Amino acid sequence: MARIRLIEIANFRGIKGLMWAPSPGINCLIGPGDSCKSTVLDAIDLCLGARRNLQITDADFFNLDVALPISISCTIGALSDRLKNIEAYGLHVRNFIAQTAQVEDEPETTGETVLTVNLSINSDLEPVWTLVSKRAADAGVVRNLTWVDRQAIAPTRIGALADGNLVWRRGSVLNKLSEEKADISAALVKAARDARSGFGDSAGEQLGGTLAVVKTTANELGIPVGDDVKAMLDAHSVSFSGGSISLHSDTGIPLRALGVGSTRLLTAGLQRKASAAATMVLVDELEHGLEPHRIHRLLGSLGSKDKGLPLQVFATTHSPVALQELSGTQLMVVRRGDGQVSVNAVGSEDHVQSTIRRNPEAFLAPSVIICEGASEVGLLRGLDQYRVAQGEQSLTALGVALLDAGGVTNIYKRANALVKLGYHCHVLRDDDVEPDAADEAAFVAAGGAVTKWPAKRKLEQELFVNLGEDAAGNLVAYAVELHGEDLIDEHIKSKSGGLTTYDDVDNALLFGDFDLAIRELLGMASSTRHGWFKQVTWMEDAARNVVAPGLQQADAAFVSIIDELFAWMRNGR
Numbered sequence: 405m406a407r408i409r410l411i412e413i414a415n416f417r418g419i420k421g422l423m424w425a426p427s428p429g430i431n432c433l434i435g436p437g438d439s440c441k442s443t444v445l446d447a448i449d450l451c452l453g454a455r456r457n458l459q460i461t462d463a464d465f466f467n468l469d470v471a472l473p474i475s476i477s478c479t480i481g482a483l484s485d486r487l488k489n490i491e492a493y494g495l496h497v498r499n500f501i502a503q504t505a506q507v508e509d510e511p512e513t514t515g516e517t518v519l520t521v522n523l524s525i526n527s528d529l530e531p532v533w534t535l536v537s538k539r540a541a542d543a544g545v546v547r548n549l550t551w552v553d554r555q556a557i558a559p560t561r562i563g564a565l566a567d568g569n570l571v572w573r574r575g576s577v578l579n580k581l582s583e584e585k586a587d588i589s590a591a592l593v594k595a596a597r598d599a600r601s602g603f604g605d606s607a608g609e610q611l612g613g614t615l616a617v618v619k620t621t622a623n624e625l626g627i628p629v630g631d632d633v634k635a636m637l638d639a640h641s642v643s644f645s646g647g648s649i650s651l652h653s654d655t656g657i658p659l660r661a662l663g664v665g666s667t668r669l670l671t672a673g674l675q676r677k678a679s680a681a682a683t684m685v686l687v688d689e690l691e692h693g694l695e696p697h698r699i700h701r702l703l704g705s706l707g708s709k710d711k712g713l714p715l716q717v718f719a720t721t722h723s724p725v726a727l728q729e730l731s732g733t734q735l736m737v738v739r740r741g742d743g744q745v746s747v748n749a750v751g752s753e754d755h756v757q758s759t760i761r762r763n764p765e766a767f768l769a770p771s772v773i774i775c776e777g778a779s780e781v782g783l784l785r786g787l788d789q790y791r792v793a794q795g796e797q798s799l800t801a802l803g804v805a806l807l808d809a810g811g812v813t814n815i816y817k818r819a820n821a822l823v824k825l826g827y828h829c830h831v832l833r834d835d836d837v838e839p840d841a842a843d844e845a846a847f848v849a850a851g852g853a854v855t856k857w858p859a860k861r862k863l864e865q866e867l868f869v870n871l872g873e874d875a876a877g878n879l880v881a882y883a884v885e886l887h888g889e890d891l892i893d894e895h896i897k898s899k900s901g902g903l904t905t906y907d908d909v910d911n912a913l914l915f916g917d918f919d920l921a922i923r924e925l926l927g928m929a930s931s932t933r934h935g936w937f938k939q940v941t942w943m944e945d946a947a948r949n950v951v952a953p954g955l956q957q958a959d960a961a962f963v964s965i966i967d968e969l970f971a972w973m974r975n976g977r
Contacts (some may be wrong), residue, residue, distance in 0.1 A: 420743025630654030786947025863925030875954025
């Protein structure tokens, strides 16, 4: 049940420095592109994988600087008795303090006994694996884990091509399911001469336990393998070596011919069954090849809902579905600046978890605009669509996500959680109701930006007051198109105390008598709880077709607010 307690990486690809104490369960890395999420997985694989050599080039060194050696260290806890063996590793066992994520060279009773495996690569590109220990170094003792122990703790990699785990070969998950082994020497020769099925019968007897687990797992995950699963000679095998025996369906079709998603899903399920022997899994882009409902199955197989933490998983994702399925303690935000990489858990607070459920896309973008409500989201989407039609970059191209906070009381619960995790954040809100001043001050102090409408106005009031007469009239016309004259008339009468009707507004527009009082009235009438543009699509259409084209005749101060907001998006800060 080995677990990684601490990861330290230096001068590897885009990582100049990283120190991270991962969770013993699922660690799903999220963050913008080029934040080194996959590099972290590769580092773990290279350090702990059961291999004797590596293909390393100068490009694997940070900034191509081969003068600074690559160093990757993984401190392993939850050691088996074999790994705690004093005769084998006595000089190399160390002490891990979980509360401070620190490793001490002398083992103590107050911490956990651990081993630290280090991979170092110098300019000669030769990899060197050693166990880290000052006591051993002082005694002139240098050693690595034995090959058997390296194989025992080596993580299983579920990549785009996971079919290698569906054959019996060194390091595959099938070899970790049980101690059963097939004697292939004589049977393979006979099978090659006679027929693949000749070997299938004998292999079925020798590997019956493993085949039963494979069949059960496939059925649990809804992967079609037929009524039976067989071990037969692989039709593509050209030698009698590792990989000659693979899983087949009842009709003799190799299971490695399954689709990418099914192969990865089955491999994850088998890894779960083998968790007593192999407990670490690496999954890059876990959503690759999987529909949403099968993403749920994959995460379930990896133990996303299990309190017992059957596997330690290191995964990456860009899937909102995966974020909604996982908890904030299983999601890790990766941030990189000048080569220094940090990894921090999203957190388990209620407002963080609710934001993941409502707006998972916000956690997948480098910049987030936290909008007070749906109207603000619609405004920015509509303005963005108009600008894109004029040849400007879209919000998505700029890496900006829009988040509906669901009201002024929720804005800074979400905004402060995101800005603490390293996201570039901007708040867009009305000014009729003030949020908590301390919360807003903390947000600004952390680097967040705030845009609000002046003079205690709501968005709709700002639009009717500042747009030109033609654009304001077009907004009224669009409201009538959406809701009908009767409802618009009712709202206008209600807000004017019965003194003004829709016909009065229409006449003011017709005869050029559209004064500030009428504008203020329309702003109030349109911004009620069930207002004229209170849905994202309504305001989006209004912004694209009316507001954006009307900005040329709008009040300069209002246009300046919009321009500054989009400038922040372009600058990413």
